[in-house]
Amino acid sequence: MRIAEGRRPPARILRSRPGGVVPILVILAALLVLLTIRQPDFLAPPSLMSFLGRSAPIILLAAGQYFVIVSGEFDLSVGSLVTAQVVVAARLIDSEPSRTWPVIGLLLAFGAAVGLVNGLVTTRLGVPSFITTLGMFLILVGAVYLWSDGAPKGGLTEEFRRFGRRAFEDVPLVGRVPYALLVLLAVAGLAVLLTRSDFGRNLLAVGGNPRTAELSGVRVWRAKTMAFVVSGLAAAVAAILIGGYSGVSFQAGAGLEFGAITAVVLGGVALGGGRGSVAGAMLGALTLETLFALMNFYGVSGALKSTAQGAIILLAVAVPSVRSSSR
C-alpha cells in the first residue's frame, strides 16, 4: 500500500472521528468540572472510589450492550434479566453460605442461556431484536413474579453480597477500593480484548454491512448470537453486584436496559451497528452516572432521570444523521 503524499493522519489516539472516544471524554471532563465546583471533594479518593463502585453495574451492562448494538441489534431484556437473576439467587441460596459459588455459576449460565435464546430467535427466526428482547423482558418479569409468588423469598449470603458492597480497606493513596471496581476492571479488560479479537472485528463488519460480511465468510447469525450471549453474561455479573449493593427486590434491574442503551449511544456507538468502541460505551455509562450525580447535587428531581436519558438518545441519534445528510 502506498501512503498518498500530503499530510499524515495524526496519531491514532488524538484523531477525532465518528465512533472515537474523544467527544465523550470532553463531555465527561466538563461534567466533572461542574461537579467539583458544587462538591469540591467529589474527586477525592473516598467519594470517587465509592462512586466508581456504584457505577460498576451500569458500566458492565453498557459493555455488554455494546456488543449487541455494534452488531446492529438491541438488547432490551437486560434490566429484567438483572431482576430475575437477583430474585433467583436469593431463593436458591436461601442464606446458605455453601451455595454461594454454585449459584454464581448458575447465574452466569442463566445469563448466557437468555442471551442464546435472544440471539437464536433474532437470527434464525428473523424476529427483529427489538421485539425479541422486548418479549424476553416481559417473559422474565412475569416468570419471576410467578416463580416467587409475588414476593422475593430466601436471602443472599454475605459471601455473595461482598462483591457489591465490600472493599479493600486501607489501600495506600486511594484508601478504599470496592470489590465492584476490581470486578469492573477485570471485565472491562476482557471486553476490550474481545473487541480486538477476530470475533470483535467480525462483529463490527457484521454491523457495518451484513451482506459483505456474509459474502466474506462470516457466519453473521453466529456472530450476532454470540453478542447476545455476551450481553447476557454481562447482565449476570451486573446482577451479582447489584444484589450485593442494594439487596433483593423486584425493582433491582428496573430501567437498566435503557440506561445501558443511552450510555452506549452517548459513548459514540452508532445505533444500527458497525461503529464505535467498547471503551466509548463504558465511558458513556460513567458519563451518564456523573450526569445523574450532578443532577442530584444541583437538586434536580430524580424523576427527570428518564427524561434526560430520552433526550440523550434522541440527540445522539439525530445529530450524526443531520451531520451526514448535510455532507
Next chain:
Amino acid sequence: MSDPLLALRGIGKSFLGVRVLEGVDLDVLPGEVHAIVGENGAGKSTLMKVVSGVYRPDEGAVELAGVPRTFSGPRDAQRAGIGIVHQEFNLLPERSVAENVYLGHEPVRRGLVDRKAMLVRTAALLASIGESSLPPGACVGRLGVARQQVVEIVKALALDARLLIMDEPTAALADHEVEQLYALVRRLQRQGIGVLYVSHRLREVFDLAGRITVLKDGRRVVTVDAADTSAGQLVRHMVGRELSGYYPGRAERDDPGPVRLVVRGGGNRKLRGVDLRLRAGEVLGVGGLRGSGRSALARALFGAAPFTTGQVTVDGAPVRLRSPRAAMRAGIAYVTEDRKGEGIVGGRSVLDNALLAGRAIRPAWFGRGARTARVRELLAAVDVRAAGEDQEIRFLSGGNQQKVVLARWLALGPGVLLFDEPTRGIDVGAKSAIHDLVRRLARDGAAVLMISSELPELLGMSDRIIVMRDGRIAGELPAGATEEDVLTLALGAVPAAA
C-alpha cells in the same frame, strides 16, 4: 407529418465527470412506437430517466408538444403527460386495481375518497384499452404478472399520459402474454399515444416499432425506419467501436493448465443446464445481457445462491457449494459487482476490510501478527493508494476499493477467482491496473472467470468467452471473437447468417 409529442434536443448528462449521454436527439410522434436499443451501458436507462424527470439533463432540452420543459421530478413529468412502466412494478399488492390506479390522486367528494367514482373511472379506462375483463375492485396481488402490467399502464393513463415509456415490458411475461401486450400497445397507438419502447429483444422491436434508435456509449448512432433495416444491421450499429485501451498480453503457453473447476448440469431458479470447465491459467470471459444469468452463475459457484442441481468438482474432487464458506474452503473467491452493497464495509478501515475473509475463515487468538503482515504485503502488492491503512474504505476511489477487496481474497490463496464486473465504476488508470492484476493471477496459475458487460474488456481480457442467455450458456467463442459475435449470441434473435 404531425408534430412530435416529445422531442429531445442534444441531451447530455454526466455523472461525476463520466459522460453517460452526449448530444442525443430523438422524437416520438403521436401514435408511434419508437424503440431504443443498445448494449448494456449504452445510456438507455439514463435517457429514460431524463425523459421521465428523474434526472435533469446537463445539456439540451426536452420538448413536449413543442414546448421546452424542465421537470422538477418524476411527479412533475407525470403531470405533464409522461407515463412510465418500469420493469419492476410499483404496485401495492394488498390494494385494489382502482386504488392503485388512483394512488395519490384519488377522486374526492366532501373531503373523503369517492370510491364509487374511482371504480367507475377505472372501469372506463380499462374498457378504453379493451381490458374490461379486469375487475377494478380486484386485489392487485392476486393478479398475474401480465394483468399487473395492465394496471401499471392504466395508472399512467389515469394521469392522461400521452407518452408512455415501457422499459423491457416483456421481460417478465410468458410467450402468450406477449401477444396480448402487443395488442394492447397497438390499441394505445390508435388512441394517439406515443410509446418509447426499450427492449433487448430485437424480435419485439421489429414486431412493434415504427422507428428504431440505436444508442452506443451515450450517443445516438442512428435512427432508422424498422422497415428499412434488419437485425444484423442493428447489431452492427450497436458494436464496432475501436479497441482503444491497452489489454495485457494473454498467457502464451502451449499446454493449457490442468482443469480446476468443472460444472455438469448446474441449475437453480435462475440457471439451467450449465456445463463448464475452467482451467488453471486461463481467463474465461462471461458475456450476456443483464439478467441473462451471468451473475447468477458466479453466485452459484460462490454458494451465495447455490446450484440446486448438477455436480461441481474442484481440482478433481467433488464439492458442494452450499454457502460462501463452503466455496471459500474449496478455494473459490468472488469479487462482486455491487462493491458498495456487498463488497466492502464502508465504515471500516482499509486493513479491516482486507482482513475480513481471513478472520472469518481462520479465526485465531495467536499468530495474528503474521496474518496481518501478510495482508499488508498484499495491499502493497496490489498497489492500494490510501491515506493509511486506518482510513475508512468509503473514502477511497472505486479502483482502490476494488484492490482492497482483491487483497482480501488473495489472503486466502484461492485457486479459482470469480470477477463480476471487476472494473465497473472505476477510472481508466485503475482499470488497466485491475486488468493487469487479473492477468497476473491467471499467469500465476489461478483459474479466472470474469463477467463483463463491457465488450472491449471481455474481448481484450478473455482466453475464451461463454455467452449467457435466459439462464443458459448460449454458446462459446474463442479468443479472436468480435463484439458482433458476442452480441449475436447474447440477443439470440439474430439469425446466424446475419
